[in-house]
Amino acid sequence: MTNDIKEILKKNQLSVTASREKILHLFLEQPGALAHGDIEKKAGEKFDRVTVYRTLQTFVEKGIIHTIPTADNSIRYALCKDDCASGHHHDHHVHFVCSSCKNTFCLDDVVTPNIKLPAGYSQQHIEVVVEGVCKNCR
Amino acid sequence: MTNDIKEILKKNQLSVTASREKILHLFLEQPGALAHGDIEKKAGEKFDRVTVYRTLQTFVEKGIIHTIPTADNSIRYALCKDDCASGHHHDHHVHFVCSSCKNTFCLDDVVTPNIKLPAGYSQQHIEVVVEGVCKNCR
DNA sequence: GTAACTGCAAAATATTTGCATCCTT
DNA sequence: AAGGATGCAAATATTTTGCAGTTAC
Secondary structure (H helix, E strand, O other): HHHHHHHHHOOOOOOOHHHHHHHHHHHOOEEOOOHHHHHHHHHHHOOOOHHHHHHHHHHHHOOOEEEEEEOOOOEEEOOOOOOOOOOOOOOEEEEEEEEEOEEEEEEEEEEEOOOOOOOOOEEEEEEEEEEOOOOOOO | OOOHHHHHHHHOOOOOOOOHHHHHHHHHHHOOEEHHHHHHHHEEEEEEEEHHHHHHHHHHHHHEEEEOOOOOOOOOEOOOOOOOOOOOOOOEEEEEEEEEOOOEEEEEEEEEOOOOOOOOOEEEEEEEEEEOOOOOOO
């Protein structure tokens, strides 16, 4: 498991450092998505705010995690599936925000639908976020 | 036209003030969505940052405008259709972000699709944002 | 006249940048 | 040893809050 973490970092040409291992571990050990603030809390004063910013940014650039837009101005991050390589990230699944427990999940098995756009519009990417109650909260 | 603006405000039990008229006017005169920053720019030093925050918040509460989540942490606001009343806002259309001109539009004619969720999940709301090139930019 | 709205000041938060030091390779 | 990563300090930017003065009704 710890090896997995090192592997992911190496595969993306990143040096293996304590902060990166710890942040990546947080993502692996929990099913949902994490906002910047969550990471600082869960890590328990361990590392600098700035390191978290920089690490998240690096991970997004490398395609290790991806962002999930939300309506409340708090960007959330979630792990990408293995087949997301740097540059061409394909994020074809639906995101789910639980209005009860406030967690955000990737519904990896639910693919985004095809949308018929009006004439003249071309589609490059689609993002679907469903809000509701998750299976743990009902 | 100016009457429309006053009407909208009155219909929502808001006093008609210069700031509210001006901000509402900005939304009416342009097809896309506006972020907080856009409003400050377009208004040209006219009113206080704080007033913009408070006005936007009020409008969202009353259902005059709604928020559109984006991946880059900049919340955008757009006018709601007439049938959005306070409390039960129905926002059943797709949003479109142009990667060229950076504008955000409401595709009012494109309704959000039905998503089949995994067992145990219930849906309260759905948000669909498509990124691509709009008809003006291609 | 009263309640609601605005603008200013200031506080609280959040994010970015520079640089010296430390760690990974 | 060299390059990259971290942590601290500080600069910026963003959002919130309190309060006094102004405006709408």
